[in-house]
Amino acid sequence: MAGKVYLIGAGPGDPDLLTVRALRLLQSAELVVHDRLVSPEIMALVPSAARRVPVGKSAGFHSVPQDRINEILVELALEGHSVIRLKGGDPLIFGRGSEEAEALAAAGIPYSYIPGITAAQGASASTGVPLTHRGLATGVRYVTGHRAQDATLDLAWESLADPDTTLVVYMGAGNMAEIAARLIAAGMPVDLPVLAVSHATTPRETRLLSDLTQIGADLARAPMEAPVLFMIGRVAGLYETAALPLPRDLRSAHLRVVSNG
Structure with missing residues (x-):
C-alpha cells in the first residue's frame, strides 16, 4: 500500500514561524526529502533517526532535476513510506509543489499541503x-x-x-x-x-x-x-x-x- 506525501512549507527559516501541524509532522518524521535552502534550525527539528534525502537546487546547479525529484517522491511513497517533502517558504509560491502533486496524483499517491509563511x-x-x-x-x-x-x-x-x-x-x-x-x-x-x-x-x-x-x-x-x-x-x-x-x-x-x- 502506498504511503502518503506531505508537501510542507518550512517558512522563511525561523522555526518559531512553522505552523503547528508542520512542527508536529517534522518531529515525528521517518523520512524527509528536503531542499538545500531549508534552514539548519528547521532541519534540527527532524528526529536524528529519520532518513534524510537532500534534493537541493541552487542557481546554475541543480543537484537533482525537478523531474527526478518527482520520481523520488513517487518511488518512496510506493515503497509504503510516509514522506515529508520539506520546502523553504510555501510549497505553492515558487515552490513547485503543484508539479510534485501532479506527479503524485498521476501515480495514485495521496498527498496534502501544509502551508508555510512565504x-x-x-x-x-x-x-x-x-x-x-x-x-x-x-x-x-x-x-x-x-x-x-x-x-x-x-x-x-x-x-x-x-x-x-x-x-x-x-x-x-x-x-x-x-x-x-x-x-x-x-x-x-x-x-x-x-x-x-x-x-x-x-x-x-x-x-x-x-x-x-x-x-x-x-x-x-x-x-x-x-x-x-x-x-x-x-x-x-x-x-x-x-x-x-x-x-x-x-x-x-x-x-x-x-x-x-
Missing part, C-alpha cells in the same frame, strides 16, 4: 518594512527573478513598473542588475528604493538598502548569500525610520548594509 512575509516582519502602506503601496506583486539556463528573463515589465505597487522578487540575485534596468526602461523611477534581505528571519540575516540605479553595483561590491529576496517600492524607503534593528549596522554613501553576522 519569504516576502518573513522578510517584511523581520525588517519591519511593510509590503503595503497607505499612501505608498496599494498592492503587492510576487515574481521570480530566476530563469532557466540561456533563457530570456521574460516578465511583463510594463505591468510590473508600477510605483504604487510593491514588487517582491524571489530568486533574483543573479539577475537583479538586468531586472532593475528593465524596470527603469519600462518607466519605474530610477531612485525607487530597493531592500534586499538574505536569510530572512534567521541568525544569518543580512540586509542591503539601495535603489534601482545602484542595486546592481551594490550587489557586485557586496554579494549576498542565497536565499535573497528583493522588496522594490516606496515602502522600502521606510527602512530608514521603521526598520527593526540588527546588532551591527554598516553604512556608506551608496552601499548601506546591515547584518547581524
Whole structure:
C-alpha cells in the first residue's frame, strides 16, 4: 500500500514561524526529502533517526532535476513510506509543489499541503518594512527573478513598473542588475528604493538598502548569500525610520548594509 506525501512549507527559516501541524509532522518524521535552502534550525527539528534525502537546487546547479525529484517522491511513497517533502517558504509560491502533486496524483499517491509563511512575509516582519502602506503601496506583486539556463528573463515589465505597487522578487540575485534596468526602461523611477534581505528571519540575516540605479553595483561590491529576496517600492524607503534593528549596522554613501553576522 502506498504511503502518503506531505508537501510542507518550512517558512522563511525561523522555526518559531512553522505552523503547528508542520512542527508536529517534522518531529515525528521517518523520512524527509528536503531542499538545500531549508534552514539548519528547521532541519534540527527532524528526529536524528529519520532518513534524510537532500534534493537541493541552487542557481546554475541543480543537484537533482525537478523531474527526478518527482520520481523520488513517487518511488518512496510506493515503497509504503510516509514522506515529508520539506520546502523553504510555501510549497505553492515558487515552490513547485503543484508539479510534485501532479506527479503524485498521476501515480495514485495521496498527498496534502501544509502551508508555510512565504519569504516576502518573513522578510517584511523581520525588517519591519511593510509590503503595503497607505499612501505608498496599494498592492503587492510576487515574481521570480530566476530563469532557466540561456533563457530570456521574460516578465511583463510594463505591468510590473508600477510605483504604487510593491514588487517582491524571489530568486533574483543573479539577475537583479538586468531586472532593475528593465524596470527603469519600462518607466519605474530610477531612485525607487530597493531592500534586499538574505536569510530572512534567521541568525544569518543580512540586509542591503539601495535603489534601482545602484542595486546592481551594490550587489557586485557586496554579494549576498542565497536565499535573497528583493522588496522594490516606496515602502522600502521606510527602512530608514521603521526598520527593526540588527546588532551591527554598516553604512556608506551608496552601499548601506546591515547584518547581524
